[in-house]
Amino acid sequence: MSDNSKEGIAKVPRSGRLSGVKGMNDIISPDSARWEWFEDKVRHLMALHAYRNIRTPIVEPTALFVRGLGEVTDIVEKEMYSFEDRLNGEHLTLRPEGTAGVVRAVVEHNLLYEGGKRLYYMGPMFRHERPQRGRYRQFHQVGAEVLGHAGPEVDAELILLALALFDSLDLRDIRLELNSLGQLEERRAHRAALVTHFEQHISVLDDDARRRLHTNPLRILDTKNPAMQAVVESAPQLIEFLGPQSLGHFNALRSILDANGVNYRINPRLVRGMDYYNLTVFEFTTDRLGAQGTVCGGGRYDTLIEQLGGKPAPAVGWGLGIERLLELLKEQGTEPVLPVPDVYAVIAETGMLAQAMALLQTLRRLGVRVHMHAGTSDGMGSLKSQFKKADASGARFALVFAQQEMAQGAVAIKSLRDGIGEQHQVMICDVATWAQRLQSRDISESPNGI
Structure with a gap:
């Protein structure tokens, strides 16, 4: 054992009451029964849609998230729990989201060799954030991913899958917002227009926005700074730069949703928090949880498999925060029927x-x-x-x-x-x-x- 590790152990308190890590909560009865009830709903629904379960490690190489999520993102820059393995010097991270790990596993095990896959996962994720209602440092996600299929019908299937889950839980007051991020060349043209626009309003930008102006200006559109809302609202919209193929994909998705009676709003400022998205992005939001209004979000990530070392293949998926969803059920007064002894x-x-x-x-x-x-x-x-x-x-x-x-x-x-x-x-x-x-x-x- 190294001297550093001995010093670390020496600092551990040898007596007194120990508490859990801030923002990482115990889930005890009767709340644990609500979680089991919810998880049973998820498993049943995924089986109906022919999605298969995948379970990836909680700890992954740090490079997976830096390459996958984007170096200039809030998650990578501010929120990841990363450390160096003192035994072999490997740089590791507690997973902050599920998609990158699923893609890493798909590439590593060559799961697309026989064709596309429909997968889902449930488990804990970790981000160093200020704990608040519905947002914790250890939180839990359900994710659904379709890999190897490029059509807008798969985007629609995933959105309908999320809606079916909400319906099975009798969730109300949830809105769907849609946008298209187009393809790389379209985003580059939009990016150049954004840089020009924000440079003309440089005095209004906060420190984060100025830092990202020439590295990732699309992230500026996701700002929550009230002082910047006017300049963000007047910025060029990506949809104005989309070519016929990207618009065709987006309109085909919309037509499927329309045929299924799905209500949605097109939000041209919706960009999501990870760099791997292209074409379709979407979020399900609510006003019942205060500032933490996003319950479920996702989109298409057609370049991520190649980016992580696999053969180029399209993919699309979503992630859902379990804590937020259960909090929303509680807020609307929905109490599940929990099992009791016979x-x-x-x-x-x-x-x-x-x-x-x-x-x-x-x-x-x-x-x-x-x-x-x-x-x-x-x-x-x-x-x-x-x-x-x-x-x-x-x-x-x-x-x-x-x-x-x-x-x-x-x-x-x-x-x-x-x-x-x-x-x-x-x-x-x-x-x-x-x-x-x-x-x-x-x-x-x-x-x-x-």
Whole structure:
């Protein structure tokens, strides 16, 4: 171990309470159940659209993002968590977004050899930002990427995929904004016009804008500085420089969206935050989350695969912030139906535990969600306290293991919700029959005629 590493370990506090890193949050129950609910929705929807899951490392070479996202971008210049591996000197970065890693994996494993791919991912990303509502230093994204297909119908498919997800979540008040960034030569002509325009208003530009004027003037259009809005609004628009092919792609996309009844607004200032985009770019936005209004964004990136060492191939995709989306659901008052146990096992005496646990394992194998009472270190606790915990668990039924019933080879099922207090005795040997009734939440008739 190097001297530097020893010094670093020596500075670690040896006692006292430790807290998580600022802006990197624990996700605990019941919030974790909301995340699982959302993730299940995503997996179901992706399967319907024939998208396959891909999982890439959280740590990637720093060069991947410098080359992929653009050296003069906020993410690369200000927000990445980058470090040097002290064992081999390799420059590494916690991934700030998902697309570059997906493309790196596609190139490395030659995934386009047999044709185009539809892929999706879910996972944590990292950016050193000021934590605020819906924006954290560790945040989570869902991304959908189509690689190897150039047509506007694929752009439309991805937009419709995002809308289908929003619809499945009953999300409201989300707007779609569209733009086209054209191709490289068109952007170069637009870039020259932008430089001329902003040079004529140099006194209005802030430090960031002046620094980017001759390196990446397109980023100036994305400024949030109120003092610069007038000069940005009067700047030349890229759509004025688009040739017939780029306009044809954009208009074909619009016609598909129109045919599907999709409402959208053309935003000529929409440029997105990464340099790899061309042609179609889009964002889904809302007014319900304050300044953090973008919920989902993406577009076409036809040069990125070649840029990262692969054979030239078109691609398009989007990324969606999970924290922002769940915050939006909360803001509009949408609460998902979260899973609760079917039964809570109330056990009268510790001597019944072995037989009770054998039956509970059988119920679980039959698909019944079971919460078992625990606490043998100080006895099982009174039946009254166990029933109180059973009610708090959200379970619909209590499964009562009492000495009298078990002597007859039976247990009691007591309703905790509908028909509160109603109780039926069932035979343990007939568990497969009444397990189905527990899952259907109907024990209105005793399955054993008891």
